[in-house]
Amino acid sequence: VPDGSDAGGTTAAAGARVVRAVLLAHPAGHSLSPVMHDAAFAASGILGRYQAWDVPPAALAGAVARLRDDERLWGANVTVPHKEAVAALVDECTPLALRLGAVNTLLKRGGRLVGDNTDVEGFARAMAELELDLRAARAVVLGAGGAARAVVAALQDAGAHVAVANRTRERAVRLAAALASGGRVEVLHAGAVAEAVRGAALLVNTTSVGMQGGPTGSPLPEGVLPREGAVVDLVYRPRRTPLVERAAAAGLIVQDGIAMLVHQGARAFERWTGHPAPVTVMRAAVERELEP
Numbered sequence: 559v560p561d562g563s564d565a566g567g568t569t570a571a572a573g574a575r576v577v578r579a580v581l582l583a584h585p586a587g588h589s590l591s592p593v594m595h596d597a598a599f600a601a602s603g604i605l606g607r608y609q610a611w612d613v614p615p616a617a618l619a620g621a622v623a624r625l626r627d628d629e630r631l632w633g634a635n636v637t638v639p640h641k642e643a644v645a646a647l648v649d650e651c652t653p654l655a656l657r658l659g660a661v662n663t664l665l666k667r668g669g670r671l672v673g674d675n676t677d678v679e680g681f682a683r684a685m686a687e688l689e690l691d692l693r694a695a696r697a698v699v700l701g702a703g704g705a706a707r708a709v710v711a712a713l714q715d716a717g718a719h720v721a722v723a724n725r726t727r728e729r730a731v732r733l734a735a736a737l738a739s740g741g742r743v744e745v746l747h748a749g750a751v752a753e754a755v756r757g758a759a760l761l762v763n764t765t766s767v768g769m770q771g772g773p774t775g776s777p778l779p780e781g782v783l784p785r786e787g788a789v790v791d792l793v794y795r796p797r798r799t800p801l802v803e804r805a806a807a808a809g810l811i812v813q814d815g816i817a818m819l820v821h822q823g824a825r826a827f828e829r830w831t832g833h834p835a836p837v838t839v840m841r842a843a844v845e846r847e848l849e850p
């Protein structure tokens with residue numbers, strides 16, 4: 559964990575306040591958040607500095623304590639593998655973070671460290687870009703990890719009928735139980751996935767299948783896609799996964815993982831700084847970084 563100095567970042571004029579935020583991750587090397595947030599600070603005329611900290615699980619409590627005690631640090635993002643563990647280390651969680659059992663953003667409010675979650679809003683805003691009417695629409699979510707929880711919560715809030723399919727079915731059952739207060743979540747048996755997907759207006763892949771360096775293959779039975787509607791893949795590296803390619807070739811509306819990534823980051827930026835986030839600039843910074 560670096561010492562939080564300004565080396566390599568925006569240099570503050572003497573006495574000026576610098577917004578410092580960090581990412582708690584392990585590993586942290588490939589994160590797009592530093593370029594995205596540094597671009598946002600620059601475009602907003604804010605002296606800011608965003609650093610990725612590689613924090614192994616055993617060091618998480620120490621990193622959170624440092625964040626709480628160091629007045630120069632304004633907030634943090636939290637990602638794999640810390641989103642659940644960090645909830646027990648903060649002074650309070652927002653109702654949304656409690657509902658999800660996952661924290662992806664840390665804020666300081668009156669000296670207290672607050673755990674929040676911007677993934678739900680991030681996904682909701684990404685959906686708004688597609689201009690789909692999700693009220694009473696059938697949505698199938700592949701996966702039941704942390705990302706799936708945020709996606710399911712956003713879909714519940716939008717009024718969709720949500721069904722979840724996961725390789726490990728028990729994990730999907732736990733997700734449905736944990737989020738039951740937001741509405742019924744159907745858990746699909748393996749044999750029912752194909753038909754549910756064909757009839758869905760929205761299919762969202764939240765598994766890591768297709769991710770560079772991750773599991774290969776398809777998160778779906780061979781050849782299965784919605785008959786009409788949209789396919790969203792949360793994976794953004796590569797930008798176009800085999801699933802997105804296949805869906806686009808079939809004439810479906812598609813979206814890659816960049817939209818959610820940018821919008822969850824934009825909400826975090828706004829929470830830390832109180833400034834509207836320059837979403838277009840943030841997206842361009844991410845896209846530049848992902849260019850081959």
Ligand SMILES: NC(=O)c1ccc[n+]([C@@H]2O[C@H](COP(=O)([O-])OP(=O)(O)OC[C@H]3O[C@@H](n4cnc5c(N)ncnc54)[C@H](OP(=O)(O)O)[C@@H]3O)[C@@H](O)[C@H]2O)c1
Nearest residue numbers: 701702703704705725726729764765766773792815818819
């Ligand atoms: N765009 C964004 O803003 C954004 C935000 C968050 C996450 N993501 C992406 O979403 C993905 C999941 O993140 P997460 O935090 O939810 O991870 P996670 O909690 O580790 O969950 C991983 C999910 O992938 C499934 N999976 C893994 N390997 C599989 C395989 N070979 N076949 C079928 N299913 C498999 C797991 O199923 P089991 O339960 O059976 O293991 C589980 O449902 C990652 O690629 C991440 O980069 C993107």
